Amino acid sequence: MLYFPMSKYQSVRGTRDLLPELKQTFRLIDETAYKTAKTYGFKEIETPIFEFSDVFHRSLGETSDAVSKETYTFTDRGGDSITLRPEGTAGVVRSFISEGLAQHVPLKLYYYGPMFRYERPQKGRYRQFYQFGVEVLGLESALADVECLDLAWSILKNLKLSERCVHEINTLGDVDSRNAYRAALVNYLAPFKSQLSADSQVRFEKNPMRILDSKDEGDKKIVAGAPLMENYLNDTSKKFFSDVLAGLEKLKIPYKINSKLVRGLDYYCHTVFEFTTSELGAQSAILSGGRYDGLTEMLGGPKTAGVGWAAGVDRLADLCGNQIQAASEPPISVIALGEKALAEAVQIAGCLRSRGIYSEVFLTGNFKKKLEKANKLGTKKAILIFEQENGSFELKLKNFETGEEKVITPDDIGLLK
Numbered sequence: 001m002l003y004f005p006m007s008k009y010q011s012v013r014g015t016r017d018l019l020p021e022l023k024q025t026f027r028l029i030d031e032t033a034y035k036t037a038k039t040y041g042f043k044e045i046e047t048p049i050f051e052f053s054d055v056f057h058r059s060l061g062e063t064s065d066a067v068s069k070e071t072y073t074f075t076d077r078g079g080d081s082i083t084l085r086p087e088g089t090a091g092v093v094r095s096f097i098s099e100g101l102a103q104h105v106p107l108k109l110y111y112y113g114p115m116f117r118y119e120r121p122q123k124g125r126y127r128q129f130y131q132f133g134v135e136v137l138g139l140e141s142a143l144a145d146v147e148c149l150d151l152a153w154s155i156l157k158n159l160k161l162s163e164r165c166v167h168e169i170n171t172l173g174d175v176d177s178r179n180a181y182r183a184a185l186v187n188y189l190a191p192f193k194s195q196l197s198a199d200s201q202v203r204f205e206k207n208p209m210r211i212l213d214s215k216d217e218g219d220k221k222i223v224a225g226a227p228l229m230e231n232y233l234n235d236t237s238k239k240f241f242s243d244v245l246a247g248l249e250k251l252k253i254p255y256k257i258n259s260k261l262v263r264g265l266d267y268y269c270h271t272v273f274e275f276t277t278s279e280l281g282a283q284s285a286i287l288s289g290g291r292y293d294g295l296t297e298m299l300g301g302p303k304t305a306g307v308g309w310a311a312g313v314d315r316l317a318d319l320c321g322n323q324i325q326a327a328s329e330p331p332i333s334v335i336a337l338g339e340k341a342l343a344e345a346v347q348i349a350g351c352l353r354s355r356g357i358y359s360e361v362f363l364t365g366n367f368k369k370k371l372e373k374a375n376k377l378g379t380k381k382a383i384l385i386f387e388q389e390n391g392s393f394e395l396k397l398k399n400f401e402t403g404e405e406k407v408i409t410p411d412d413i414g415l416l417k
């Protein structure tokens with residue numbers, strides 16, 4: 001294949017072309033996820049790829065990496081500040097409010113699409129990447145968290161990936177528990193403040209709990225001795241978490257409690273979770289989420305409970321490799337000898353396609369080349385078309401497995417499968 005590596009037009013750093021083979025894997029992952037979600041009663045929603053910047057600033061939090069360093073934000077020609085969505089939850093909740101969906105709760109929504117974050121590109125981390133995700137709105141029960149996790153687990157099982165990942169879970173508690181914990185954490189970290197990484201010194205002022213999941217080695221050592229969230233949970237928060245864990249046990253969904261798991265986005269409360277794999281290097285999270293009961297109010301809507309998660313399709317595709325493939329039907333190939341026969345071939349292929357049958361016509365190459373191409377596509381049956389001296393056409397059905405050829409009439413084509 002010819003390509004021009006020195007062309008000045010490359011795809012933008014952190015973006016990539018999903019060439020047919022990879023795109024096929026993405027599509028199969030989305031289809032598997034959506035099909036599974038439908039069995040749980042989820043309905044698909046699609047929100048715009050860009051929103052007013054405030055939608056993300058308010059929901060994800062000014063100190064989240066996604067907002068403070070990673071957004072693609074621009075002023076449009078009308079002077080509005082617009083941001084390409086870095087994730088799907090904020091847009092779904094904005095839609096929930098602006099479309100007046102509160103009257104339809106509980107809602108179980110599924111989405112798929114591209115997200116944009118200006119992160120440092122590396123294996124498994126892109127600036128345009130794809131997520132499918134689910135959001136459940138209007139259910140306060142811990143069983144909604146369990147149902148979401150059950151769906152995540154079923155999808156991973158259907159993709160044959162459940163054995164290759166670990167499910168980590170934690171609770172951030174309710175607002176009171178979190179405030180009590182935050183105070184204890186600040187108290188503990190204060191003497192170490194000057195030794196924290198530059199990022200964590202900023203977090204210390206604005207959102208100290210985020211220091212818990214810092215990747216900096218120095219921060220990690222300091223954090224190792226930090227007080228544990230579980231000791232600051234009030235009874236309501238403890239009960240909520242134990243109900244979630246009991247639900248998981250009943251459904252035999254494995255989990256590991258990670259008390260340092262806090263997640264990077266500000267909207268979470270109670271349950272947070274992540275499915276990780278050791279097979280993708282540093283970008284180990286493949287599916288993550290949690291509960292966000294305060295988010296609708298943060299965006300000016302009615303108080304509504306929320307829980308959900310999103311999965312990174314790019315990472316799932318890397319893990320799946322060739323392991324999921326479409327059950328691809330070979331085509332019925334239509335192979336013509338001569339110009340006039342070719343026009344006939346296009347018509348015959350059209351008849352088959354109108355009945356939903358995959359059919360290939362080869363527009364170029366001599367007869368032998370066309371047979372070779374058909375063979376390469378795995379053709380089992382082909383219709384061969386020969387122009388006769390009197391201007392009519394002879395049709396033959398060729399069985400590629402036995403090599404047998406038999407003359408057929410146009411009526412026989414209508415019976416082919």
Ligand code: HAM
Nearest residue numbers: 087089125126129285286287288289290308309310312
């Ligand atoms: P998140 O953890 O930021 O959560 O992203 C979810 C998943 O998207 C990650 O686990 C990862 O697989 C994938 N991902 C994130 N950034 C990248 C990237 N740069 N390149 C490739 N994959 C990436 C959320 O987005 C929340 N909205 C999830 C949620 C839904 N919580 C509640 N509801």
